[in-house]
Structures are given as C-alpha cells and as structure tokens.
Amino acid sequence: MMDENNDMPLPPVTDGGFLSPAPSAARQGEGAGQSAYRVLARTYRPRVLDDLIGQENLVRVLERAFETGRVAHAFMLTGVRGVGKTTTARILARALNCTGADGTGHATAAPCGVCPNCTAILAGNHPDVLEIDAASRTGVNDIREVIEATQYRPIQGRMKVFIIDEVHMLSTAAFNALLKTLEEPPPQVTFVFATTELRKIPVTVLSRCQRFDLRRVPQAMLVEHYGRIAAKEGANLAPEALNLIARAADGSVRDGLSLLDQAIAQGASDAPSVAAMLGQADRAMVFDLLEAMLEGQGARTLALAEQAWSHGIAPEALMADLLEATHSVSRLRAVPALRQDETLPELERERGSTLADKHPMGVLARTWQILLKGAEEIAQAPQGENAAEMVFIRLLHASQLPTPERILARLAKQENQQNQNLPSSPAPHQGAGVSRAPVQGGLGTAPLKGAQQPVPQTVSEQGSAPQAFQGSLQGPGAAATMPPSQARFGSVRLEGGAERVPAPMCWADDSPEEPAAKLARPTKRDTIPLPRSWREMVRFTSLCHEPWLHGILRCEAHMVRFADHGAAPWCVSVRLDDKAVRQRALKLLSERLEEYYPGQWHILPSDGEGEPTLEAQGAEVIALHHAAAGRHPLVRAILKRFPGARMGTVRDTEPEGGQDAGAENAFTLLGAGESAGGTFQGQPYESPFALDEDSYGAYPFNEDGDMVEE
Numbered sequence: 001m002m003d004e005n006n007d008m009p010l011p012p013v014t015d016g017g018f019l020s021p022a023p024s025a026a027r028q029g030e031g032a033g034q035s036a037y038r039v040l041a042r043t044y045r046p047r048v049l050d051d052l053i054g055q056e057n058l059v060r061v062l063e064r065a066f067e068t069g070r071v072a073h074a075f076m077l078t079g080v081r082g083v084g085k086t087t088t089a090r091i092l093a094r095a096l097n098c099t100g101a102d103g104t105g106h107a108t109a110a111p112c113g114v115c116p117n118c119t120a121i122l123a124g125n126h127p128d129v130l131e132i133d134a135a136s137r138t139g140v141n142d143i144r145e146v147i148e149a150t151q152y153r154p155i156q157g158r159m160k161v162f163i164i165d166e167v168h169m170l171s172t173a174a175f176n177a178l179l180k181t182l183e184e185p186p187p188q189v190t191f192v193f194a195t196t197e198l199r200k201i202p203v204t205v206l207s208r209c210q211r212f213d214l215r216r217v218p219q220a221m222l223v224e225h226y227g228r229i230a231a232k233e234g235a236n237l238a239p240e241a242l243n244l245i246a247r248a249a250d251g252s253v254r255d256g257l258s259l260l261d262q263a264i265a266q267g268a269s270d271a272p273s274v275a276a277m278l279g280q281a282d283r284a285m286v287f288d289l290l291e292a293m294l295e296g297q298g299a300r301t302l303a304l305a306e307q308a309w310s311h312g313i314a315p316e317a318l319m320a321d322l323l324e325a326t327h328s329v330s331r332l333r334a335v336p337a338l339r340q341d342e343t344l345p346e347l348e349r350e351r352g353s354t355l356a357d358k359h360p361m362g363v364l365a366r367t368w369q370i371l372l373k374g375a376e377e378i379a380q381a382p383q384g385e386n387a388a389e390m391v392f393i394r395l396l397h398a399s400q401l402p403t404p405e406r407i408l409a410r411l412a413k414q415e416n417q418q419n420q421n422l423p424s425s426p427a428p429h430q431g432a433g434v435s436r437a438p439v440q441g442g443l444g445t446a447p448l449k450g451a452q453q454p455v456p457q458t459v460s461e462q463g464s465a466p467q468a469f470q471g472s473l474q475g476p477g478a479a480a481t482m483p484p485s486q487a488r489f490g491s492v493r494l495e496g497g498a499e500r501v502p503a504p505m506c507w508a509d510d511s512p513e514e515p516a517a518k519l520a521r522p523t524k525r526d527t528i529p530l531p532r533s534w535r536e537m538v539r540f541t542s543l544c545h546e547p548w549l550h551g552i553l554r555c556e557a558h559m560v561r562f563a564d565h566g567a568a569p570w571c572v573s574v575r576l577d578d579k580a581v582r583q584r585a586l587k588l589l590s591e592r593l594e595e596y597y598p599g600q601w602h603i604l605p606s607d608g609e610g611e612p613t614l615e616a617q618g619a620e621v622i623a624l625h626h627a628a629a630g631r632h633p634l635v636r637a638i639l640k641r642f643p644g645a646r647m648g649t650v651r652d653t654e655p656e657g658g659q660d661a662g663a664e665n666a667f668t669l670l671g672a673g674e675s676a677g678g679t680f681q682g683q684p685y686e687s688p689f690a691l692d693e694d695s696y697g698a699y700p701f702n703e704d705g706d707m708v709e710e
Helices: 025-035 056-068 085-097 116-123 140-149 172-183 219-232 239-249 253-266 271-278 283-294 298-310 315-334 336-340 346-358 361-380 384-399 404-421 534-543 547-555 579-596 614-630 633-641 693-698
Strands: 074-079 129-133 160-165 189-195 210-214 436-438 445-447 479-482 499-502 558-562 570-575 601-605 646-650 667-670 680-682
Touching (some): 056 085, 056 210, 074 085, 085 116, 085 129, 085 189, 140 172, 219 239, 239 253, 253 271, 283 315, 283 346, 283 361, 283 384, 298 384, 315 336, 315 346, 315 361, 336 346, 534 547, 534 558, 534 579, 534 614, 547 579
Parallel strands (some): 129 160, 160 189, 570 601
Antiparallel strands (some): 436 445, 558 570
C-alpha cells in the first residue's frame, strides 16, 4: 500500500488500532509470562512493621504511638541505602488509612492489607498517597504544588500522605517554602521524608519532624533472613555462600537480596562460586596469601597473587579482603573468647586462630598499616596489579624484621653482658688525686674550683700514674687493665701493647677505699639559693619550673608574714581569696619547699590584708620610673624637639628579682601615631649607664629642655 501524498509505502496493518478486537487470551498469557517475574527485593518487601528486620527501636516507638494515638504529623527517616526507609513510609501510609477487612477499622500499626486503601497503596495508585522524588523535583515550584495539594481533603482515604524521597536534594528555596506548612499542616496531612544525607537537611526542617535513624542490619541477621528467602525460592545455598552475600551487602537488605537473586539465577550455591560472582577472592586463598606474607614465603605469595589476577580479582578487592582478614585475626588475638563465636564462619575461626597464635599483636598491627597504606597507593598507581605486588614484597621484607619486643630484649641482653664484663669497683691508684664533683649535663667529672687543670699523659704499665693523669676527665680512681678487644672509648695506650681503660665513673662516697676524698652528693638545695624574702620565694617557684604556681603567687597572693629569722622552721603566711586556688597553691608550694629544703619552711593560709601583690608592686615601680624618666632633661628635650612624640611603656624587667628589682627598667619613646615598641629605647637615670646631674653640662640642653647655644 502506498501513501497518496508522498508515494511512501505505509507500514503493514496488523490490527484495527483502538477499535480492533481485544487480543486473544493466548497472546495475553504470553506477554504476562514474560513480565510476571519480580525481583526478590520487591517480592519480599515488608508489608507490616513486624516484618522489618534490624529496626527494633523504630517498630517499638511507632507501635506505641498508634496505641496511644500520638502519631506525629511529620517523620524524618534516615539511614544508608536499602535499610527500609521507603518501605517504612509506605507502611505508615497504609497504617494511617487502613479501614480493616470490614471497613470499620481505624488507624493501626498492623494494617490489614485487604481493605481498599491498603490494596491501592500496595499497588501504588492511591489518590491520597503521593510519592515525590526530590532528586528530580528539586525546585520551589514543585513544593508549591505540594503546598496547594494540602489544602484539599482526602479523596478516598482518611489521611493525605506525602512521601518525599531523597529530600536532601531539595533546594534552599524549596525548604524555606515548606517550613510554614510543615510546622502547622492541616489535620488530614502527614509528611514522611526519607534521606541518606541527614547533614544536608536544614535544622529548621529537622526540628519540625520526628526523626528515626534506621541502622545497618547485622550480618548474622542478614544471613538468617537470606536463608529463609532462599528456602522459599527453592534454592539451596551453603552457609558460607550466604555469609559472603551478607558481608558484601554491608548492612543493606536490598543490596543483599539483589546479590541473592543473582546467585540463584546463576546457580551459585557454594562459597567459591559466589566469591567468583562477586569478584572477590576465595576466603581460603585470602588466608593463604596472608599466611605466606607473614611467614616470608616469597614464591608462594607471588604465585597466589598471580592466581588472583587470573581469576579476574581486582587489586582493590584483594587488598580489602586482606585488610578484613588482618582485622579478623587481630580481634581473635586480642579477645581469645571470640574463637568460640558461632556467628563467625568456621574457616575464619580456624585459620584466624592459627595465625593469631603464631604472630604477636605488633606484627599484626604493622601488617595492617602496610596494607592500609598500600590500598592508597593502588588507587593512585597506573597498574594496580604491580602496586599490589610491591605491597606484598614490602610485607615479605617486614616479616624478616624483628619486632620491637625482640629489639628491646636484645638490647637489654647486650647491656647485661657489658655490665658483667666491667669491673665491679674501681681500684685505688697510688699518687695524689684530685677531688671531683659531677658536672651537670655531662657524663664525666670535673675538678673542683682551685684544682690544677690536668694534662693527659702516657704512663708506664709498672709505675703509678702521674697526678696529671688522675686529674683527667676520665673519672677518679685508677684504670683497669683490659684486653685490646674489650677496649672502650677514652682508653689510654700503655707501654707494652696493653690498653688501660678508665674505670666507670662513681661518686666519691661510693668508694670505701678513699674516705679522705669523699664529697657529699649535691642536692637540689645547692642549685637554688635559700629564699630570704617573699620576692625570692616567688622567684624560687619559677626556678622550680612551676609556671602556674609562679603566676598565682605573683598576681594573686598577698604576703601577710614572712619570718626567716631564728631557728628553722620558718613560717610564711599568705592570703589568697579563692579557696580552691589557695588550697592547691599552698599545697604545691609546701611540696616544692619540702623537696628542696626539708623541714625548714611552714606555709600557712591567712585572712590578713597583707602586702599588695608583686604584680601591683611592679606596676607601682613602673609608674615611678615612668615619672622619673619623664623628668629626665634628655627625654624632655626630645619630647620638646619632636612634637607629638610621647613616652611608651616602661618595663619592669625583673619584678621579683630581689632588692635591685626594677633598677634597670627600660623606657621607650614613641613617635606620633606609633604603637608600643617604637624606634628609640633608653634607660632611666637610675640605671648604671644613665646620666647623672653632674653630666648635664656635657649636653647642649638646660634643665627646661631647651638647647643651649655653645
């Protein structure tokens, strides 16, 4: 047949169009048979709250809300993919609109599923339940349509339910437009929001909703659930295969059902076939590879890696499996009771326990760090297989290294052997010796003040060492004769080929052979002088490296009484207004004084007025020196010569330094518009380098600051 207008052939006529007779029953059955199958995730979607798995808290709260009639007008359901957010929203829609099998029911947490409202919602064609995909309808105009729809009463059901999925995709303007309606909706309207990105939801929206966090479903619960569904479908999957599917699902029921559907379709019933379907390495091969690397078997490690590449396993997936196996072994090592946990697969319990017994936690932690770093390198490498093999070689090399425990044990053993080879005590040496005291911060000793400085000399093996050698920095006492193989640093070559090594340094009072040369051990008292005033005691806390105590005593403490005359112990009374600070500060001060000067000081709290704090006294000193510096003729001349200049800060450089405190307080002259820290610094006339009144004539200024003509 040809078209009369353009002479083009028309398509063949196979039926009569809209007015043709209905297709035969055979053709209807053929088309229905091709599209009748529904995936497991839709076939076994929960229809009541009790069918939800792993969400006990959500089920309990909603059931209680329906029992008491306290159902919220807006719900926010959040969680990872496939945990039941949209399913829960549809169950809520049926629960709010269910009328029961006889049509007289009310809202219930267990909808009947047979009433017209329940069947229509299950079929997805109920006029009062609107599902909106916010990912494709993100604008404010789409939300405006929702707001307008809330003004009308339900057509068929009891409640109008708006289910907005992926609500975090709405724009800011759309959220703002929804706020007022969401806060005070009509009594016949309920909002149910679902999202996987809760942090993207404005807090103003969250505050108007009842929030439920749907958690990931535990792996053991997923295995049990998938086992029941597989039995209903007539499939027989091994427990290890179900474990692999549940592990790959990562807490998502829908993801696991999709994998289970694929496994049933492919006929994969055991663990190796399921692992091949998932693109993962066999668990036994993963533990074989981990064991080979931990035991340093290079050939076996690379052979297993080649086997994994030949099976099409991605390097990223293999590295993830190795990390998971290392984590499992570490848990078995840390908590041995997990070896009796029946929820763990038998392969992991047996192989993991064996590896946990062989390798300490330090080795496992090091393996984890290397694998974790290797996973990042594989993602950046141009050839993932090569990068993975380099990580395996690195682990092989690390397996030959000693653990930190072995290194410490070896060092301790060597130190014990060296101590056993050293002489127990130094032998006394004939000849005049020099008294010594330890040098702070050094490893040897130094002669006391007034002793003759020695010069090392070569000595004879039979004769006594000269006095100069005894005064060397090698330590007091004679040298011990040792074989050349055991010579140490600082040895002196002797005539005859032997080496004389200085004996270990010891304190004079540790040598019973030299009572005349004994010196008292230096105490902390020798390093810090005894405080003779309150300022010196505050300075004492600074020398003791107590910054908090030094600040409290300097800025808040009022000295009431300081008695340092007479016999010890001497008493110091201090007033601190804050009770907690007073108790802590005085206790810490007493401890430090007792540490340096045992039994010589008593620190007592007092309620007396006492002297001003050292900080206040320092301010007074600074003010006095500021005024004195301002009266200096040179300063006055400078200020007069440079209009706009002014004196800056006068620093009290040592406010608790004793009787000379504040004697060298520097001042600063600032130019107009300058801040503290100007360009000219000087000293007041009280300082040793300042001018006195007799030297005024050396400068061409009079007492009023005017320049004098020469």
